Amino acid sequence: VASADGVRLADAERGVVSRRIFIDEDIYRREMERIFHRCWLWLGHDSMLPNPGDYVATYTGEDPIILWRDSGGRVRAFLNTCTHRGNKLCLVDRGHAAALTCSYHGWTFNSEGKLTGVPFFERAYYGRLDRQALGLVEMPKVVSYGGLIFGTWDAGAPSLDDYLGELRWWLEAFLTDDSFGGLETLPGAQKYQTAGNWKLIADNFAGDHYHTVAQSHLSVFKINLLRSRPTTEQTPHGYFMVACEPGHGLGGVWTNTAMLEGDLARAEQFGPEVKDYVQERWRRRAERMGDIPDKPTGIVFGNCFPNFDIQNIGSAFAGNLLSLTLPRGPRFSEIWQWLLIERQAPEVCKRAAATMLSRGQSGAGLIGVDDGENFERIAEAAYSPLNERLTFHYAMGIEQDGRWPGQEDWAVRGIPGTFGPEFWERGQRSFYRQWARCMERA
Numbered sequence: 001v002a003s004a005d006g007v008r009l010a011d012a013e014r015g016v017v018s019r020r021i022f023i024d025e026d027i028y029r030r031e032m033e034r035i036f037h038r039c040w041l042w043l044g045h046d047s048m049l050p051n052p053g054d055y056v057a058t059y060t061g062e063d064p065i066i067l068w069r070d071s072g073g074r075v076r077a078f079l080n081t082c083t084h085r086g087n088k089l090c091l092v093d094r095g096h097a098a099a100l101t102c103s104y105h106g107w108t109f110n111s112e113g114k115l116t117g118v119p120f121f122e123r124a125y126y127g128r129l130d131r132q133a134l135g136l137v138e139m140p141k142v143v144s145y146g147g148l149i150f151g152t153w154d155a156g157a158p159s160l161d162d163y164l165g166e167l168r169w170w171l172e173a174f175l176t177d178d179s180f181g182g183l184e185t186l187p188g189a190q191k192y193q194t195a196g197n198w199k200l201i202a203d204n205f206a207g208d209h210y211h212t213v214a215q216s217h218l219s220v221f222k223i224n225l226l227r228s229r230p231t232t233e234q235t236p237h238g239y240f241m242v243a244c245e246p247g248h249g250l251g252g253v254w255t256n257t258a259m260l261e262g263d264l265a266r267a268e269q270f271g272p273e274v275k276d277y278v279q280e281r282w283r284r285r286a287e288r289m290g291d292i293p294d295k296p297t298g299i300v301f302g303n304c305f306p307n308f309d310i311q312n313i314g315s316a317f318a319g320n321l322l323s324l325t326l327p328r329g330p331r332f333s334e335i336w337q338w339l340l341i342e343r344q345a346p347e348v349c350k351r352a353a354a355t356m357l358s359r360g361q362s363g364a365g366l367i368g369v370d371d372g373e374n375f376e377r378i379a380e381a382a383y384s385p386l387n388e389r390l391t392f393h394y395a396m397g398i399e400q401d402g403r404w405p406g407q408e409d410w411a412v413r414g415i416p417g418t419f420g421p422e423f424w425e426r427g428q429r430s431f432y433r434q435w436a437r438c439m440e441r442a
């Protein structure tokens with residue numbers, strides 16, 4: 001992607017990204033077409049719509065969609081717009097219906113997307129209307145992958161397996177766990193708006209552990225909100241970063257006895273049942289990892305390109321955060337969040353996880369607010385006309401890519417992805433390399 005003066009907008013090899021890509025309207029419009037209409041996007045979770053007829057209203061980028069389980073049990077995605085004259089068809093966040101009727105002239109569509117009802121069909125249309133062609137606009141590919149629902153508007157897109165690439169192992173290990181009754185999202189979502197380009201949030205999740213311990217979230221650790229201090233120890237018990245090709249990134253921490261002991265000590269206050277659950281959960285997790293010597297606890301934070309973010313600290317009291325960033329113009333975003341937790345987890349663990357999300361990475365949580373303020377100030381500073389001549393710096397640890405000190409001590413055999421130390425912007429570089437690849441394609 002070349003700008004007018006020939007400087008590349010995102011040069012991942014040098015870790016340099018033009019500020020224009022966070023403010024420019026034309027670039028934003030191209031992103032809608034080349035990223036949000038071509039990539040596989042995360043749409044929701046099976047447990048949000050368990051029964052035939054259940055639906056959820058959401059978005060792919062700026063396109064409103066209805067995610068609807070049809071009468072045969074298959075999840076489909078339709079553009080949320082009436083084919084008559086464009087009125088929004090589904091008006092609520094979620095619900096259950098065999099068919100939806102448009103509030104303007106009353107056309108009715110069923111969960112297969114077919115136009116099944118036209119008022120005054122004989123008198124108004126003399127019985128002649130190509131109903132077949134007037135069905136809802138349907139997303140050509142929707143796949144449920146261990147409960148996670150992904151879809152793409154590109155009928156010719158590569159398989160979801162290829163798209164997820166090295167991230168697959170991580171999703172399978174932590175987000176498709178079927179023990180304890182499988183995973184389900186708790187009812188309700190946190191939805192909030194923030195100033196700031198969608199990519200700022202994505203690249204933060206893709207590998208920015210730096211802001212957590214260097215500045216932004218220090219206050220949260222001071223008041224012990226997370227019940228554990230981050231460690232700056234590099235190996236073998238500290239944080240690590242992983243770049244997962246193509247374009248995904250995450251950060252994690254190795255399973256250690258302190259974490260298990262912390263969970264058990266907390267479980268102690270709630271009786272033997274909770275303690276048994278915690279113990280059994282850690283045992284099954286270790287079992288799932290097989291004979292991998294150093295076992296990650298989860299995806300502590302991660303980005304599935306382009307806009308699906310995950311947080312899974314590993315603790316039995318934390319659950320999994322599923323977070324969707326919806327672009328709303330180059331300088332604005334909406335963040336939608338759900339909590340995913342084991343169906344048979346003790347009530348006290350579910351409550352603790354919900355509390356932790358509310359206090360942490362949510363719209364009014366201490367972590368979410370810390371992040372949001374930074375993104376808003378970046379957006380505010382971007383109104384300076386000089387801003388577009390400048391760049392952002394993502395070159396941390398670039399010289400050490402693939403050969404950083406202490407690497408030989410890490411027993412990561414069998415785990416896909418390129419591993420690195422906690423302070424390393426390789427995940428962000430992968431994100432912008434993939435962004436550039438998408439934007440360059442015809």
Ligand code: FES
Pocket residue numbers: 082083084085086087102103104105106107
């Ligand atoms: S716009 Fe939907 S029925 Fe007319």
Ligand SMILES: [Fe+2]
Pocket residue numbers: 204211212216217367371
């Ligand atoms: Fe943060």
